[in-house]
Amino acid sequence: MECGSYQLIKKSSECKARLGKVYTTRGIIDTPVFMPVGTHGTVKGIAIEFLHNSKAAIILGNSYHLYLRPGTEVIKKAGGIQKFNSWNKPLLTDSGGFQVFSLSDTRKISEEGVEFRSHIDGSKHFFSPEKSMQVQKDIGADIIMCFDECTPYPADYSYAKNSMELSLKWAKRCKLEFYKDASYQKQALFGIVQGSIYNDLRKISVNEMLNIGFTGYAIGGLSVGEPKEYMYDVLETTLPTIPENKARYLMGVGMPEDLWEGVQRGIDMFDCVIPTRNGRNGQVFTSFGKINIRNKEYIQDFSPLDPECNCPTCQGYTKAYLNHLVRAQETLYLMLLSLHNIYFMVNLMSKIRKSLENDTFLNSKKEFFEKYYFRK
Amino acid sequence: MECGSYQLIKKSSECKARLGKVYTTRGIIDTPVFMPVGTHGTVKGIAIEFLHNSKAAIILGNSYHLYLRPGTEVIKKAGGIQKFNSWNKPLLTDSGGFQVFSLSDTRKISEEGVEFRSHIDGSKHFFSPEKSMQVQKDIGADIIMCFDECTPYPADYSYAKNSMELSLKWAKRCKLEFYKDASYQKQALFGIVQGSIYNDLRKISVNEMLNIGFTGYAIGGLSVGEPKEYMYDVLETTLPTIPENKARYLMGVGMPEDLWEGVQRGIDMFDCVIPTRNGRNGQVFTSFGKINIRNKEYIQDFSPLDPECNCPTCQGYTKAYLNHLVRAQETLYLMLLSLHNIYFMVNLMSKIRKSLENDTFLNSKKEFFEKYYFRK
Numbered sequence: 001m002e003c004g005s006y007q008l009i010k011k012s013s014e015c016k017a018r019l020g021k022v023y024t025t026r027g028i029i030d031t032p033v034f035m036p037v038g039t040h041g042t043v044k045g046i047a048i049e050f051l052h053n054s055k056a057a058i059i060l061g062n063s064y065h066l067y068l069r070p071g072t073e074v075i076k077k078a079g080g081i082q083k084f085n086s087w088n089k090p091l092l093t094d095s096g097g098f099q100v101f102s103l104s105d106t107r108k109i110s111e112e113g114v115e116f117r118s119h120i121d122g123s124k125h126f127f128s129p130e131k132s133m134q135v136q137k138d139i140g141a142d143i144i145m146c147f148d149e150c151t152p153y154p155a156d157y158s159y160a161k162n163s164m165e166l167s168l169k170w171a172k173r174c175k176l177e178f179y180k181d182a183s184y185q186k187q188a189l190f191g192i193v194q195g196s197i198y199n200d201l202r203k204i205s206v207n208e209m210l211n212i213g214f215t216g217y218a219i220g221g222l223s224v225g226e227p228k229e230y231m232y233d234v235l236e237t238t239l240p241t242i243p244e245n246k247a248r249y250l251m252g253v254g255m256p257e258d259l260w261e262g263v264q265r266g267i268d269m270f271d272c273v274i275p276t277r278n279g280r281n282g283q284v285f286t287s288f289g290k291i292n293i294r295n296k297e298y299i300q301d302f303s304p305l306d307p308e309c310n311c312p313t314c315q316g317y318t319k320a321y322l323n324h325l326v327r328a329q330e331t332l333y334l335m336l337l338s339l340h341n342i343y344f345m346v347n348l349m350s351k352i353r354k355s356l357e358n359d360t361f362l363n364s365k366k367e368f369f370e371k372y373y374f375r376k
Numbered sequence: 377m378e379c380g381s382y383q384l385i386k387k388s389s390e391c392k393a394r395l396g397k398v399y400t401t402r403g404i405i406d407t408p409v410f411m412p413v414g415t416h417g418t419v420k421g422i423a424i425e426f427l428h429n430s431k432a433a434i435i436l437g438n439s440y441h442l443y444l445r446p447g448t449e450v451i452k453k454a455g456g457i458q459k460f461n462s463w464n465k466p467l468l469t470d471s472g473g474f475q476v477f478s479l480s481d482t483r484k485i486s487e488e489g490v491e492f493r494s495h496i497d498g499s500k501h502f503f504s505p506e507k508s509m510q511v512q513k514d515i516g517a518d519i520i521m522c523f524d525e526c527t528p529y530p531a532d533y534s535y536a537k538n539s540m541e542l543s544l545k546w547a548k549r550c551k552l553e554f555y556k557d558a559s560y561q562k563q564a565l566f567g568i569v570q571g572s573i574y575n576d577l578r579k580i581s582v583n584e585m586l587n588i589g590f591t592g593y594a595i596g597g598l599s600v601g602e603p604k605e606y607m608y609d610v611l612e613t614t615l616p617t618i619p620e621n622k623a624r625y626l627m628g629v630g631m632p633e634d635l636w637e638g639v640q641r642g643i644d645m646f647d648c649v650i651p652t653r654n655g656r657n658g659q660v661f662t663s664f665g666k667i668n669i670r671n672k673e674y675i676q677d678f679s680p681l682d683p684e685c686n687c688p689t690c691q692g693y694t695k696a697y698l699n700h701l702v703r704a705q706e707t708l709y710l711m712l713l714s715l716h717n718i719y720f721m722v723n724l725m726s727k728i729r730k731s732l733e734n735d736t737f738l739n740s741k742k743e744f745f746e747k748y749y750f751r752k
Contacts, residue, residue: 040701045706046708047426049688049692074696078694084696300450316423324416327446328441328445330416330418331707331710335707335711336423
């Protein structure tokens with residue numbers, strides 16, 4: 001099967017949710033899937049061995065960060081990102097677009113591309129659609145993304161339209177550059193639908209992206225501060241246009257509730273820094289809702305974070321001990337809490353897939369939320 | 377066998393080195409042994425599972441830190457430190473003396489004990505020999521230590537003498553307090569020899585400690601800034617006085633070279649924060665000497681830290697990747713480098729024990745140093 005291709009296994013009889021598989025050079029991914037984020041090629045705080053055990057099927061790396069540090073030359077010499085970081089399963093890189101716009105210092109945007117200064121040392125760099133493709137080819141992920149502008153929120157209609165049109169022009173150049181050499185035999189290129197919260201712009205974007213033609217399609221520019229209803233609306237407007245035999249990826253999303261809502265509307269892939277970022281702040285997902293392990297009530301709580309969780313943290317440690325680690329600023333907590341949160345997301349997606357197998361998605365969703373929001 | 381008791385297995389025909397076993401409530405420790413330090417009850421950055429795999433036989437916890445955070449009440453309620461931190465093998469606690477003198481804010485020393493302020497929140501506390509025993513009983517380690525003053529270096533003769541005499545008085549009170557209830561059936565109390573670099577004071581201290589009588593004996597107040605020769609001299613003066621059937625523990629030591637020198641003079645147990653502290657600074661022990669993984673020369677070095685090491689870091693990652701983690705300030709490096717250094721120390725002690733089994737200690741020492749100091 002072509003890298004990045006999607007196989008539909010089963011559709012829900014109740015909604016747009018779907019069970020499927022995404023084929024990649026380094027393995028087959030059961031979807032819907034959650035992808036933990038490894039900004040610098042490493043999921044923050046988690047040794048690869050633990051990540052493997054979590055059953056995470058695919059992780060994400062950030063091209064902007066990897067380009068600046070350690071640099072594509074090092075990764076290329078190592079034999080690609082999965083040789084470099086010892087993660088020998090599927091990996092997806094974003095294009096660098098989001099970070100160039102949001103993280104870098106002073107930047108100049110033109111149709112040609114974006115000139116920016118590194119947030120690390122102020123050095124000057126230039127990213128264009130072509131450059132992003134070259135960087136992502138050197139990094140060597142299984143799935144790579146078009147270089148685009150992630151339209152900020154709020155954006156007025158005119159800004160959103162221009163931004164969406166620029167991303168379309170760039171998408172064409174990305175495709176040309178991508179198919180220039182034989183990389184495409186091992187990597188897949190996904191297009192990204194933009195258009196902010198304007199449904200007519202989203203429709204133009206998705207149709208034009210389909211005209212250009214990509215192996216898979218992402219919905220970008222969501223979960224950037226807009227009310228959730230807008231996100232659902234964009235998904236309902238956009239996804240039905242995308243052919244059934246293509247993977248749909250909701251970028252930068254999300255929270256447990258977003259995963260259910262996204263899947264219900266037809267999303268196959270998600271990524272988010274939430275499990276690791278929350279872990280670093282002491283915030284933990286459990287079957288009975290979110291908790292902050294730093295809270296006083298856990299000082300003498302000798303039960304695990306989540307009695308239903310099979311992660312090493314829940315199997316090996318109590319809330320009291322984790323509370324102590326956070327209060328004593330022992331770095332071990334970064335790893336133990338992040339790992340638990342990753343297991344939580346991966347296990348949640350596994351539950352969602354199971355409900356799709358049994359065609360009980362809506363009921364499973366209801367049960368999940370009853371427990372998640374109404375804990376004693 | 378009584379907890380803390382020592383069994384001599386074999387003496388070197390070449391020097392004072394000896395192979396033995398220390399019996400504890402939670403397991404038998406092959407000696408000579410290196411004990412990684414877990415200040416807050418956790419070896420910094422290392423998940424218990426990894427620590428078990430490293431074959432570390434015993435770890436150390438700091439009473440001062442555990443008393444302040446999470447507090448002995450929490451640990452006692454958890455069922456003792458090894459229930460609390462999930463480390464179900466032997467553990468030794470120090471008395472809190474060293475930290476009360478070196479870490480706490482404003483303190484008042486009297487023969488009764490030490491009044492001090494917490495370095496965390498400035499709250500006022502009082503440690504006496506009796507209090508230290510109570511704290512260490514509540515923590516519940518297998519081996520606990522007498523409350524003493526770790527004489528600073530340099531100390532003039534008069535200061536060193538008074539300090540040593542105070543520690544003797546305190547040692548008597550520790551023993552009385554320790555045997556008050558049935559704890560001693562599960563815990564062992566070790567005495568600590570002081571006297572700074574003054575051999576006559578060390579002789580008085582060791583003889584008086586033997587008169588009081590403890591299950592094992594530590595040599596304290598070394599590796600505090602004095603030239604190495606002084607340390608060797610104190611060991612040569614002190615150790616022959618201690619009966620063969622008692623464990624000898626050199627506190628707070630040390631570097632790989634110190635382990636060889638200590639064992640050669642008759643030491644059975646060592647502890648040091650060096651493996652984890654160095655790891656946090658990017659400094660790594662290898663069979664071919666110390667390196668700092670942050671150095672430029674490792675940016676494109678795709679070999680492991682130490683080709684002779686069996687640790688997960690060396691088995692799973694390259695120097696280039698570790699260099700990247702340090703430079704990108706990815707916390708995973710804390711764990712990977714600390715873990716490697718712990719394996720290095722544990723494996724070194726295993727080599728030393730092997731050489732004692734084969735009665736080739738001096739030759740093995742020579743071979744180790746030839747490689748360690750003369751790498752290309």
